[in-house]
Amino acid sequence: MSVDTITSNATAASSSEGAEDDLVQVRDLKMFFPVTDGVIIPRVVANVKAVNGISFSIKRGETLGLVGESGCGKTTTGRCILQLEKPTSGEIIYDGRDLAKLSASEMRPLRQRIQVIFQDPYSSLNPRMKIGDIIAEPMMVHKTEPDKAARTKRVLELLTTCGLNPKFADRYPHEMSGGQRQRVGIARALAVRPEFIICDEAVSALDVSIQAQVINLLEELRDEFNLTYLFISHDLSVVRHLCQRVAVMYLGNIVELAETDELFDNPLHPYTQALLEAVPIPDPTIESERAHKIIEGEIPSPMNPPSGCVFHPRCPLTVEDCKKHVPEFREVRPGHWVACSQV
Amino acid sequence: MSKLLQVENLQTQFFTSAGVVRAVDGITYDVAAGETVAVVGESGCGKSVGAMSILRLIPNPPGRIVGGSITFDGRDLLKLSEEEMRDIRGRDIGMIFQEPMTSLNPVLTIGRQLTETMEHHLDVSQEDANKRAIELLGLVGISEPEQRLKQYPHHLSGGMRQRVMIAMSLACNPKLIIADEPTTALDVTIQAQILELMKNLTRDLGVAMIIITHNLGVVARYADRVNVMYAGRIIESGTAQDIYHNPKHPYTLALLRSVPRMDQPRGEKLHPVGGHPPDLTKLDAGCAFRPRCEFAVEKCTVAQPVLEEVSSGHVSACWQKDKVGLGVQA
Numbered sequence: 001m002s003v004d005t006i007t008s009n010a011t012a013a014s015s016s017e018g019a020e021d022d023l024v025q026v027r028d029l030k031m032f033f034p035v036t037d038g039v040i041i042p043r044v045v046a047n048v049k050a051v052n053g054i055s056f057s058i059k060r061g062e063t064l065g066l067v068g069e070s071g072c073g074k075t076t077t078g079r080c081i082l083q084l085e086k087p088t089s090g091e092i093i094y095d096g097r098d099l100a101k102l103s104a105s106e107m108r109p110l111r112q113r114i115q116v117i118f119q120d121p122y123s124s125l126n127p128r129m130k131i132g133d134i135i136a137e138p139m140m141v142h143k144t145e146p147d148k149a150a151r152t153k154r155v156l157e158l159l160t161t162c163g164l165n166p167k168f169a170d171r172y173p174h175e176m177s178g179g180q181r182q183r184v185g186i187a188r189a190l191a192v193r194p195e196f197i198i199c200d201e202a203v204s205a206l207d208v209s210i211q212a213q214v215i216n217l218l219e220e221l222r223d224e225f226n227l228t229y230l231f232i233s234h235d236l237s238v239v240r241h242l243c244q245r246v247a248v249m250y251l252g253n254i255v256e257l258a259e260t261d262e263l264f265d266n267p268l269h270p271y272t273q274a275l276l277e278a279v280p281i282p283d284p285t286i287e288s289e290r291a292h293k294i295i296e297g298e299i300p301s302p303m304n305p306p307s308g309c310v311f312h313p314r315c316p317l318t319v320e321d322c323k324k325h326v327p328e329f330r331e332v333r334p335g336h337w338v339a340c341s342q343v
Numbered sequence: 344m345s346k347l348l349q350v351e352n353l354q355t356q357f358f359t360s361a362g363v364v365r366a367v368d369g370i371t372y373d374v375a376a377g378e379t380v381a382v383v384g385e386s387g388c389g390k391s392v393g394a395m396s397i398l399r400l401i402p403n404p405p406g407r408i409v410g411g412s413i414t415f416d417g418r419d420l421l422k423l424s425e426e427e428m429r430d431i432r433g434r435d436i437g438m439i440f441q442e443p444m445t446s447l448n449p450v451l452t453i454g455r456q457l458t459e460t461m462e463h464h465l466d467v468s469q470e471d472a473n474k475r476a477i478e479l480l481g482l483v484g485i486s487e488p489e490q491r492l493k494q495y496p497h498h499l500s501g502g503m504r505q506r507v508m509i510a511m512s513l514a515c516n517p518k519l520i521i522a523d524e525p526t527t528a529l530d531v532t533i534q535a536q537i538l539e540l541m542k543n544l545t546r547d548l549g550v551a552m553i554i555i556t557h558n559l560g561v562v563a564r565y566a567d568r569v570n571v572m573y574a575g576r577i578i579e580s581g582t583a584q585d586i587y588h589n590p591k592h593p594y595t596l597a598l599l600r601s602v603p604r605m606d607q608p609r610g611e612k613l614h615p616v617g618g619h620p621p622d623l624t625k626l627d628a629g630c631a632f633r634p635r636c637e638f639a640v641e642k643c644t645v646a647q648p649v650l651e652e653v654s655s656g657h658v659s660a661c662w663q664k665d666k667v668g669l670g671v672q673a
Contacts, residue, residue: 069530177619178386207385207557212601212615219612234531241603241613261609278535280560281606282599284583287564294535298500 022093023196023228024058024081029090031076035303048303050076052252053090055329060195063222063229065243065260067236067275071299072249074232078198081230082116083107094196112142115189119201121181125173131184132169135159138191158187163217179210186217196228203238215242236279240264245335248272251310252302254329258336268332268343270315271295309340317342346414347518347551348374348397353411355389355396358404362624366392368575369411371650374519379545379552381566381583383559383598387620389575390555394521397553398436399428416518434464437512437550439541441524443504447496453480453507454492457514464515479510483540502533509541513548520545523555538565559602563587568656571595574621574631577650581657591659591667593638599669630662638663 031051036042051073058064066074079085081092083099092099094110102110115138118124125134135155136145145151156166162183173181182202189197199218203211215238221227233239239246240260247257248271256269267273274295281287297314300306306313312322321341329339355367367389374380382390395401396408399420413420416435420428432438440446448456457479458472467475473492480488483506496504505525512520522541526534542565545552556562562569562583569586571579571594579592590596600614618635629644630636636643642662650658661667 069532179619207620208559208598209385209601209616210619212603212613213617215603216613216615236531237603237605240605240609264605274532276605278531279605280535280538280558280564281604282559282563282587282602283604283606284563284587286606287560292535292539294539295532296536298502298533299530 021060022057023060023062023095024230025091025093026057026077026081027055027091027093028053029055029077029080029092030088031073031080031085032088046303049252049305050302051080051087052305054247054249054252054254056247056254056257058196058228058230061226061228062245063231063243065239065246066230066232066249067234067239067246068249069234069275069299071251071302073252073302074234074249075200077249078116078200078230078232082114082198083111108142112138112144112192113194114196114198115192115194116198116200117182117185117189117202119204121178121185121205122173124185125181127173129172130169131159131171131173131176134173134184135169135188135191138188142192144192154191155187158190161190161221162187163213177210179206179213182206182210182214183217186214186221190221190225193225194227196230198230198232200232201234202231204233204235211238218242236264236275248275251299251305253310253339254337255311255340256336256338258333258338262333262336266336268336268338269311269340270317270342271311274314345376346373347376347378347416348553349412349414350393350397351412351414353393353396353413354409355392355401355406356409357406359624364623365575365626366406366623367396368626370570370572370575370577372570372577372580374551374553376518377545377549377551379542379554379565379567381562381569382553382555382572383557383562383569384572385557385620387623388572389623390572391523393572394523394553394555397521398432398438400432430464433460433517434515435518437515437517437520439505439508439512439520439522439525441527443501443508443528444496446508447504449496451495452492453494453496453499457492457507457511460511460514475514476510479514480507482513482544483507483510484536485510501529502537505529505533505537506540509537509544513544513550516548517550519551519553521553521555524557525554526561527556527558534561541565559598571598574626575623576631576660578632578661579659580650581653585654585657588669589653589657590669591653591657591664592661593636593663593667594632595659596667596669597635597637630660638666 029051030053032047032049034044035046037045068074080087132155135158136151139145139151145154155169159166164183203214231243243260246260246263247254250271256272267276277293295314308324309322309327312318327339327341331337351371352369353367354369357364357366370393384390397413454476457476461467461472477488480491485491485506526537566583569583570577573594579595597616616635621631630648633639633643648660648662650660653659
């Protein structure tokens with residue numbers, strides 16, 4: 001990445017800096033995973049650039065959507081914020097504090113405030129624990145409810161909040177359906193009264209009728225507990241429904257960021273346009289009238305991303321310059337950021 | 344159009360320790376030559392089992408086709424010997440599975456997997472089979488087909504593997520292709536590429552297709568006719584226009600209302616279907632959708648509704664079907 005993009009990214013972050021309602025600020029975040037060769041003396045032969053210098057902020061009470069296809073770095077971004085990965089460089093400022101500079105003991109109280117809901121409700125619940133114990137565990141870890149009776153009461157309360165029968169507390173995950181398990185995952189995340197929840201493909205594994213139930217639940221909880229969400233998903237229609245602002249990622253970069261209506265009504269980046277074009281609409285009449293402009297090619301390897309703009313090999317607007325220079329991530333309209341030199 | 348495939352009252356059951364699972368509970372439908380029929384429904388509704396039954400690929404035990412008939416090109420597939428059935432699979436009926444990662448053999452080259460079916464079914468020389476394989480890879484949009492033949496599945500991306508699967512299914516000029524969630528594992532831009540490819544190929548080659556999916560958008564874009572399944576039965580069937588613009592079963596209506604749509608104003612709350620799909624070992628005499636249905640009446644608890652015509656070619660299995668419609672609240 002060239003020097004001027006770093007500065008532009010820094011400006012992107014600083015433009016929202018100072019806004020007191022920012023809960024999370026991510027500045028020029030990079031996460032490279034080394035690829036090693038050799039058994040006895042491993043040496044780094046390449047880097048997988050999962051996240052390659054992204055900046056964004058999330059306001060208190062806001063739901064920010066992070067969309068993109070597999071391998072674009074959206075999940076890695078979430079894991080970096082959770083400090084499950086140690087970023088290669090960049091800052092993650094949570095409520096005014098840089099998470100990278102905190103010690104493990106300083107981090108622990110913050111972990112209570114940041115929770116996560118995972119994609120797969122089958123593998124994210126311990127099959128040997130009862131539902132009640134699964135939900136109570138974070139309260140024990142963070143010592144928020146030291147009293148056992150109070151803890152049990154809260155578990156039952158959480159089950160009800162998440163639309164589950166309190167009698168599920170004594171059951172095991174295998175006795176529940178996918179939708180019910182996902183509700184358990186949500187109850188567990190809520191157990192320690194967090195303010196910020198990262199939803200990583202939280203509804204993707206569910207059937208449509210159940211998916212709608214969980215989406216509505218997430219919305220109700222957001223209003224009731226004034227939660228802030230980072231909603232990571234590949235499903236554009238769900239993101240459009242649930243989020244106030246949306247960032248589109250491609251191969252480790254944010255290519256476009258705007259208010260939801262602005263992004264969906266007026267997408268500027270050719271990749272965003274292609275993504276929106278590719279989503280089929282459940283209406284045969286509309287579908288038969290739509291011109292389907294399908295982008296060619298596949299997502300390149302993040303180990304060896306294309307030079308210049310990473311989207312240039314698939315982009316219909318490519319000019320010679322795109323192969324050489326990384327496009328600046330600039331604000332083309334108030335609040336609408338895009339990384340493309342051709343718009 | 345002549346009927347290529349006719350499924351009559353097909354019943355497939357699984358005999359498990361928890362009881363008999365009526366996975367497919369009497370489905371009847373047909374597919375005309377060159378037509379694309381979609382089967383939609385949620386997990387466990389029997390859509391995949393129904394398709395696997397056509398190929399007689401139900402693992403036995405625990406599963407068994409216990410009743411009905413499947414007439415393909417004038418022959419009842421359920422009466423054929425295993426030998427005769429093997430001649431039909433892969434030759435007359437091609438198959439595309441969901442998981443391009445697991446449905447290709449990891450220790451055989453792409454070329455070998457493509458030519459194997461041709462050599463088995465078509466009595467062609469290895470050389471001719473190779474030539475045809477190169478042709479097929481070109482047809483499905485894979486660059487440098489000669490080199491690809493020597494590669495193994497792990498060399499290819501998910502989208503590429505699905506293209507290889509499509510090439511394999513087309514290898515022996517089938518009359519029918521069954522595609523079970525062909526794009527579910529793929530990214531949305533790749534999904535669009537694969538679906539467009541399948542649509543063009545089936546149209547150009549005149550191949551009929553049964554596409555099994557849970558994605559209502561995919562159905563709207565690609566299907567001529569739609570069967571909606573719930574708890575092992577077809578509960579509504581009609582043209583895509585009928586199903587989307589004039590749904591006559593509460594479940595179809597509920598499905599359409601529960602998905603967020605890109606073309607509709609934001610901010611409206613979704614209307615999920617309450618409750619959960621039923622346990623298929625414990626179905627009673629009434630309508631299986633009754634506990635989740637906002638239109639349910641007394642009759643629904645005692646008698647199973649049967650498919651009845653709403654308009655020409657559009658059928659619904661609901662006692663209350665005259666009251667069901669878009670914009671109608673129960």
